[in-house]
Amino acid sequence: MRIVLLGPPGAGKGTLAGVLKDTLGVLHVSTGDILREELKANTPLGQEAKKFIESGGLVPDEVVTKLIKNKLTNDSRAKDGFMLDGYPRTVNQAKDLDNILDKLGMPIDCALYMEATLGTILARLTGRRVCRGCGKIYHIVNMPSKKDGVCDSCGGEIYQRADDNEETIKNRMKVYTDSTAPIISFYEGQNKLKKVNADKDSQEVKEDALNIFNGSR
Ligand code: AP5
Numbered sequence: 428m429r430i431v432l433l434g435p436p437g438a439g440k441g442t443l444a445g446v447l448k449d450t451l452g453v454l455h456v457s458t459g460d461i462l463r464e465e466l467k468a469n470t471p472l473g474q475e476a477k478k479f480i481e482s483g484g485l486v487p488d489e490v491v492t493k494l495i496k497n498k499l500t501n502d503s504r505a506k507d508g509f510m511l512d513g514y515p516r517t518v519n520q521a522k523d524l525d526n527i528l529d530k531l532g533m534p535i536d537c538a539l540y541m542e543a544t545l546g547t548i549l550a551r552l553t554g555r556r557v558c559r560g561c562g563k564i565y566h567i568v569n570m571p572s573k574k575d576g577v578c579d580s581c582g583g584e585i586y587q588r589a590d591d592n593e594e595t596i597k598n599r600m601k602v603y604t605d606s607t608a609p610i611i612s613f614y615e616g617q618n619k620l621k622k623v624n625a626d627k628d629s630q631e632v633k634e635d636a637l638n639i640f641n642g643s644r
Contacts, residue, residue, distance in 0.1 A: 428453060428640055429533055430510045431524075433610060434541030436599045437552040438625045439632060440512040442564050443541070446633050451640065453508035456498055458491050458516075460562060463588075483590055483598035485516060485606060492523045499527060506533070516607045521614070537643040538614035539636060541625035548600070552591050558583045570629070 428451055432440040441457055448455040462480060465473035472490070479486045495514050499505045515521040528534050543551075554567040560583025565572050572578060576585050590599065614620040621639045625632055 428508045428510075428643070429528070429536050430508075430640065431515070431535055431538040431614070432510060432512045432541065433538055433607075433614070434625060435543060435548055435603045435607075436596065437548040437555070438541040438543040439551070439629065440541060442570075442629060443632060443636055444510045444512045445564060446629070447636065447640075448510060450637070451508065451510070453510050454502060454504040455510050455512060456495070456505075456514070457512040458486075458494060458514040459512070461494055461498075462486060462491075480590060481595070483595040483602060485602055488517055488519050488523070491516070492520060492527075495524065496527050499531060499533070515610055518609050518613055521610050535614075535617075535619055537621055537640060538610075538617075538619045539639060540611055540614075540620060540622045541632070542622055543625040545600075547626045549596065552596050553593070555591055556585045556587055558585055560584070 430451075430453065432444060434440055441460075444455040444457065447453075459480075462473070462476045466477055466480065467473070472494075475490065476486045478484075491514060495511070499509065511524075515524050524535075551566060551569070554569070556565040556567060556572075557563070558565070558578035558581060560578060561581040563578055563580050564570070565585060572585055577583075578585055590596075611620060621643065623632060623635045623639065627635070
Protein backbone atom coordinates (compact mmCIF):
# COMPACT_ATOMS: atom_id res chain seq x y z
CA MET A 428 0.00 0.00 0.00
CA ARG A 429 1.06 3.58 -0.60
CA ILE A 430 -0.12 5.84 2.18
CA VAL A 431 0.19 9.51 3.12
CA LEU A 432 -0.29 10.34 6.82
CA LEU A 433 -1.75 13.81 7.35
CA GLY A 434 -2.43 15.65 10.57
CA PRO A 435 -1.25 18.39 12.89
CA PRO A 436 2.04 18.19 14.80
CA GLY A 437 1.67 15.64 17.58
CA ALA A 438 -1.37 13.86 16.08
CA GLY A 439 0.61 10.63 16.23
CA LYS A 440 1.81 10.16 12.63
CA GLY A 441 5.25 8.87 13.61
CA THR A 442 3.81 6.66 16.35
CA LEU A 443 1.25 5.07 14.00
CA ALA A 444 3.83 4.53 11.25
CA GLY A 445 6.17 2.96 13.82
CA VAL A 446 3.60 0.36 14.87
CA LEU A 447 2.11 -0.34 11.43
CA LYS A 448 5.08 -0.41 9.05
CA ASP A 449 5.89 -4.07 9.79
CA THR A 450 2.25 -5.20 9.87
CA LEU A 451 1.67 -3.63 6.45
CA GLY A 452 5.15 -4.44 5.13
CA VAL A 453 5.76 -0.85 4.02
CA LEU A 454 8.66 1.58 4.17
CA HIS A 455 8.21 4.42 6.70
CA VAL A 456 9.54 7.70 5.33
CA SER A 457 9.53 10.69 7.70
CA THR A 458 10.93 13.93 6.29
CA GLY A 459 11.23 15.26 9.86
CA ASP A 460 13.43 12.27 10.85
CA ILE A 461 15.57 12.58 7.70
CA LEU A 462 16.09 16.32 8.28
CA ARG A 463 16.96 15.81 11.98
CA GLU A 464 19.55 13.16 10.96
CA GLU A 465 21.09 15.63 8.49
CA LEU A 466 21.13 18.28 11.21
CA LYS A 467 22.80 15.90 13.68
CA ALA A 468 25.45 14.99 11.09
CA ASN A 469 25.94 18.71 10.36
CA THR A 470 25.68 18.19 6.58
CA PRO A 471 25.10 21.18 4.25
CA LEU A 472 21.43 20.15 4.03
CA GLY A 473 21.23 19.93 7.83
CA GLN A 474 22.76 23.39 8.16
CA GLU A 475 20.24 24.77 5.65
CA ALA A 476 17.29 23.11 7.43
CA LYS A 477 18.37 24.10 10.97
CA LYS A 478 16.77 27.54 11.16
CA PHE A 479 13.46 26.30 9.74
CA ILE A 480 13.21 23.32 12.08
CA GLU A 481 14.21 25.27 15.18
CA SER A 482 11.66 28.03 14.50
CA GLY A 483 8.90 25.59 13.48
CA GLY A 484 8.83 26.96 9.90
CA LEU A 485 8.88 24.88 6.72
CA VAL A 486 12.04 23.86 4.91
CA PRO A 487 11.67 25.07 1.26
CA ASP A 488 9.52 22.81 -0.95
CA GLU A 489 12.28 22.12 -3.49
CA VAL A 490 14.65 20.87 -0.77
CA VAL A 491 12.25 18.34 0.77
CA THR A 492 10.80 17.29 -2.58
CA LYS A 493 14.30 16.40 -3.81
CA LEU A 494 14.82 14.31 -0.65
CA ILE A 495 11.55 12.44 -1.20
CA LYS A 496 12.19 11.94 -4.91
CA ASN A 497 15.61 10.40 -4.19
CA LYS A 498 14.22 8.16 -1.45
CA LEU A 499 11.24 6.84 -3.45
CA THR A 500 13.29 6.38 -6.61
CA ASN A 501 16.40 4.79 -5.09
CA ASP A 502 15.19 2.78 -2.09
CA SER A 503 14.07 -0.53 -3.61
CA ARG A 504 11.76 -1.18 -0.60
CA ALA A 505 9.47 1.64 -1.79
CA LYS A 506 8.21 -0.66 -4.56
CA ASP A 507 6.54 -2.84 -1.88
CA GLY A 508 4.69 0.17 -0.48
CA PHE A 509 5.37 3.13 1.75
CA MET A 510 3.93 5.36 4.42
CA LEU A 511 4.85 9.05 4.13
CA ASP A 512 4.91 10.96 7.42
CA GLY A 513 5.38 14.74 7.30
CA TYR A 514 5.32 14.95 3.50
CA PRO A 515 3.54 16.47 1.65
CA ARG A 516 3.14 19.55 3.81
CA THR A 517 2.03 22.14 1.25
CA VAL A 518 -0.30 21.87 -1.76
CA ASN A 519 2.76 22.38 -3.99
CA GLN A 520 4.47 19.40 -2.35
CA ALA A 521 1.30 17.32 -2.87
CA LYS A 522 1.30 18.19 -6.58
CA ASP A 523 5.04 17.45 -6.86
CA LEU A 524 4.49 14.10 -5.14
CA ASP A 525 1.75 13.16 -7.63
CA ASN A 526 4.13 13.98 -10.50
CA ILE A 527 6.96 11.92 -9.01
CA LEU A 528 4.68 8.95 -8.33
CA ASP A 529 3.03 9.16 -11.78
CA LYS A 530 6.46 8.76 -13.36
CA LEU A 531 7.25 5.82 -11.06
CA GLY A 532 3.83 4.24 -11.72
CA MET A 533 3.14 4.11 -7.98
CA PRO A 534 0.12 6.35 -7.16
CA ILE A 535 -1.06 7.00 -3.58
CA ASP A 536 -3.81 4.59 -2.44
CA CYS A 537 -4.92 6.43 0.68
CA ALA A 538 -4.35 9.72 2.53
CA LEU A 539 -5.17 9.23 6.20
CA TYR A 540 -6.09 12.41 8.05
CA MET A 541 -5.37 12.00 11.75
CA GLU A 542 -7.76 14.47 13.40
CA ALA A 543 -6.72 15.64 16.86
CA THR A 544 -7.94 18.45 19.13
CA LEU A 545 -5.67 21.21 20.42
CA GLY A 546 -5.65 19.93 24.01
CA THR A 547 -4.44 16.51 22.85
CA ILE A 548 -1.79 18.02 20.61
CA LEU A 549 -0.32 20.22 23.32
CA ALA A 550 -0.26 17.43 25.91
CA ARG A 551 1.39 15.05 23.43
CA LEU A 552 4.06 17.44 22.18
CA THR A 553 5.11 18.78 25.56
CA GLY A 554 5.35 15.22 26.95
CA ARG A 555 7.05 13.62 23.95
CA ARG A 556 10.51 12.09 24.32
CA VAL A 557 12.53 10.36 21.58
CA CYS A 558 15.42 7.88 21.59
CA ARG A 559 18.65 9.35 20.22
CA GLY A 560 19.74 5.91 19.06
CA CYS A 561 16.81 4.27 17.25
CA GLY A 562 14.26 7.12 17.12
CA LYS A 563 11.59 5.24 19.12
CA ILE A 564 8.90 7.68 20.32
CA TYR A 565 7.84 7.86 23.98
CA HIS A 566 5.54 10.03 26.08
CA ILE A 567 6.22 10.79 29.73
CA VAL A 568 2.61 9.92 30.67
CA ASN A 569 1.04 7.92 27.81
CA MET A 570 4.01 5.77 26.76
CA PRO A 571 6.89 6.04 29.24
CA SER A 572 10.04 3.97 28.89
CA LYS A 573 10.51 1.26 31.53
CA LYS A 574 13.68 2.87 32.85
CA ASP A 575 13.73 6.67 33.09
CA GLY A 576 15.73 8.26 30.24
CA VAL A 577 16.74 4.92 28.67
CA CYS A 578 15.24 3.41 25.49
CA ASP A 579 13.49 0.02 26.00
CA SER A 580 14.51 -1.13 22.50
CA CYS A 581 18.17 -0.14 22.12
CA GLY A 582 19.29 1.25 25.50
CA GLY A 583 19.91 4.66 23.88
CA GLU A 584 19.47 8.01 25.60
CA ILE A 585 15.96 9.49 25.54
CA TYR A 586 15.76 13.21 24.87
CA GLN A 587 13.25 16.03 24.25
CA ARG A 588 13.14 17.45 20.71
CA ALA A 589 14.36 21.07 20.51
CA ASP A 590 11.17 22.09 18.64
CA ASP A 591 8.88 20.67 21.36
CA ASN A 592 8.83 23.92 23.35
CA GLU A 593 5.79 26.16 23.79
CA GLU A 594 6.95 28.97 21.47
CA THR A 595 7.90 26.69 18.58
CA ILE A 596 4.79 24.53 18.99
CA LYS A 597 2.66 27.71 18.56
CA ASN A 598 4.42 28.48 15.29
CA ARG A 599 4.21 24.87 14.05
CA MET A 600 0.44 24.96 14.66
CA LYS A 601 0.10 28.22 12.72
CA VAL A 602 2.18 26.86 9.85
CA TYR A 603 0.06 23.71 9.87
CA THR A 604 -3.22 25.68 9.66
CA ASP A 605 -1.95 28.05 6.96
CA SER A 606 0.07 25.72 4.73
CA THR A 607 -0.65 22.07 5.47
CA ALA A 608 -4.38 21.85 6.29
CA PRO A 609 -5.36 22.79 2.67
CA ILE A 610 -3.92 19.43 1.55
CA ILE A 611 -6.93 17.75 3.15
CA SER A 612 -9.21 19.15 0.41
CA PHE A 613 -6.60 18.25 -2.22
CA TYR A 614 -6.90 14.53 -1.35
CA GLU A 615 -10.66 14.81 -0.78
CA GLY A 616 -10.89 16.01 -4.38
CA GLN A 617 -9.07 12.84 -5.46
CA ASN A 618 -11.40 10.62 -3.38
CA LYS A 619 -8.42 9.32 -1.45
CA LEU A 620 -9.03 10.96 1.92
CA LYS A 621 -9.93 8.86 4.98
CA LYS A 622 -10.21 10.16 8.54
CA VAL A 623 -9.38 8.70 11.90
CA ASN A 624 -10.03 10.14 15.36
CA ALA A 625 -6.46 10.53 16.61
CA ASP A 626 -7.57 11.67 20.09
CA LYS A 627 -8.18 8.00 20.92
CA ASP A 628 -5.50 5.90 22.60
CA SER A 629 -2.81 4.42 20.39
CA GLN A 630 -4.26 0.88 20.30
CA GLU A 631 -7.63 2.18 19.10
CA VAL A 632 -6.03 4.49 16.53
CA LYS A 633 -3.99 1.56 15.22
CA GLU A 634 -7.07 -0.68 14.89
CA ASP A 635 -9.16 2.05 13.22
CA ALA A 636 -6.34 2.83 10.78
CA LEU A 637 -5.80 -0.86 9.95
CA ASN A 638 -9.52 -1.27 9.17
CA ILE A 639 -9.35 1.74 6.87
CA PHE A 640 -6.21 0.52 5.08
CA ASN A 641 -7.60 -2.99 4.65
CA GLY A 642 -10.74 -1.45 3.12
CA SER A 643 -8.65 0.69 0.72
CA ARG A 644 -6.60 -2.16 -0.76
P1 AP5 B 1 8.09 16.54 11.84
O1 AP5 B 1 9.07 15.72 12.54
O2 AP5 B 1 7.35 15.96 10.69
O3 AP5 B 1 7.09 17.15 12.92
P2 AP5 B 1 5.49 17.30 12.95
O4 AP5 B 1 4.72 17.22 11.70
O5 AP5 B 1 5.33 18.54 13.72
O6 AP5 B 1 5.01 16.04 13.59
P3 AP5 B 1 5.49 15.48 14.88
O7 AP5 B 1 6.70 14.61 14.68
O8 AP5 B 1 5.64 16.60 15.88
O9 AP5 B 1 4.22 14.67 15.39
P4 AP5 B 1 3.63 13.25 15.03
O10 AP5 B 1 2.26 13.45 14.44
O11 AP5 B 1 4.58 12.37 14.29
O12 AP5 B 1 3.42 12.72 16.52
P5 AP5 B 1 4.16 11.54 17.32
O13 AP5 B 1 3.80 10.22 16.73
O14 AP5 B 1 5.61 11.85 17.54
O15 AP5 B 1 8.78 17.88 11.28
C1 AP5 B 1 9.64 18.67 12.07
C2 AP5 B 1 10.13 19.87 11.25
O16 AP5 B 1 10.85 19.43 10.06
C3 AP5 B 1 9.02 20.78 10.70
O17 AP5 B 1 8.59 21.73 11.66
C4 AP5 B 1 9.72 21.42 9.50
O18 AP5 B 1 10.57 22.46 9.89
C5 AP5 B 1 10.56 20.28 8.94
N1 AP5 B 1 9.87 19.49 7.89
C6 AP5 B 1 9.54 18.17 7.96
N2 AP5 B 1 8.90 17.78 6.85
C7 AP5 B 1 8.81 18.88 6.05
C8 AP5 B 1 8.22 19.11 4.78
N3 AP5 B 1 7.57 18.13 4.09
N4 AP5 B 1 8.29 20.35 4.26
C9 AP5 B 1 8.93 21.35 4.91
N5 AP5 B 1 9.50 21.20 6.14
C10 AP5 B 1 9.44 19.97 6.70
O19 AP5 B 1 3.37 11.63 18.73
C11 AP5 B 1 3.50 12.77 19.57
C12 AP5 B 1 3.46 12.29 21.05
O20 AP5 B 1 2.17 11.75 21.35
C13 AP5 B 1 4.46 11.18 21.38
O21 AP5 B 1 4.98 11.43 22.65
C14 AP5 B 1 3.62 9.89 21.39
O22 AP5 B 1 4.15 8.96 22.33
C15 AP5 B 1 2.25 10.40 21.81
N6 AP5 B 1 1.15 9.70 21.13
C16 AP5 B 1 1.04 9.48 19.80
N7 AP5 B 1 -0.13 8.88 19.51
C17 AP5 B 1 -0.79 8.74 20.70
C18 AP5 B 1 -2.06 8.20 21.07
N8 AP5 B 1 -2.92 7.71 20.16
N9 AP5 B 1 -2.40 8.21 22.39
C19 AP5 B 1 -1.58 8.73 23.32
N10 AP5 B 1 -0.36 9.26 23.03
C20 AP5 B 1 0.04 9.26 21.74
